[in-house]
């Protein structure tokens with residue numbers, strides 16, 4: 001394997017790919033699944049019958065919209081509804097429509113790394129719910145949490161839906177919740193989705209669909225390396241593999257090399273050897289129970305004030321305060 005000079009990396013993506021593929025066991029971060037193709041594949045995943053998370057959260061928001069509205073606008077003060085990783089806003093629109101219908105005074109501040117996603121979301125809200133005041137914020141979670149912390153014009157409610165927290169290990173999730181805590185004031189609220197522990201087969205099916213959409217989503221990280229760094233990964237020589245540990249509640253995704261092979265990545269001046277059946281760990285999707293969410297909240301200095309669940313307790317939304 002050739003060595004490369006750290007200073008030649010042109011992005012954090014390049015640096016992390018270099019580090020992840022030159023250590024043992026190999027790993028890559030799931031945050032790199034998402035480009036235009038990855039975004040589309042994730043939309044397709046959310047529409048799959050096996051991926052119960054989206055329907056469950058949609059059902060909770062729809063069932064509880066009145067209670068949620070009451071809790072968000074308790075003091076009658078106008079508030080800003082921030083949403084981290086807003087995506088297409090499909091679920092959030094349930095709340096937005098309800099707030100508008102009930103003359104609740106708020107503005108919606110969706111946050112996303114992709115300006116393109118924000119423009120599409122803003123246009124669709126203008127068309128579908130024109131009474132909503134939308135102020136988009138482009139940036140990473142870290143940057144925007146700092147901005148949220150500095151904005152003290154209104155009461156703040158932060159939404160973080162889709163069990164996105166589950167893509168973080170517990171230590172990272174605690175840090176993220178602490179950063180959220182630091183960006184709000186007493187009286188502000190955090191509203192978050194946490195996918196729950198359930199029949200292990202239901203989780204395996206959600207992350208290993210027979211149609212192969214999740215496999216394509218997982219492999220998109222290799223496609224990105226091929227396109228953006230001059231890599232020559234042969235996608236057919238890797239397979240998607242999912243495991244779920246019902247004890248820890250952690251689902252893990254891997255790409256497994258089906259044979260011994262060498263892969264070159266031109267812009268990293270890197271040649272990587274894979275043994276037959278060697279793995280690249282790409283994603284965790286943590287599943288929770290009340291005890292674990294309570295522990296996370298305590299570690300981050302937050303208190304749970306409300307819990308909403310779907311009928312079968314597959315998925316829960318928690319409200320936290322400082």
Ligand code: AVI
Nearest residue numbers: 045162163164167207214285
């Ligand atoms: C974005 N995130 C919460 C999804 C999840 O469930 O972990 C990403 C995903 N990975 C495979 N399918 C969906």
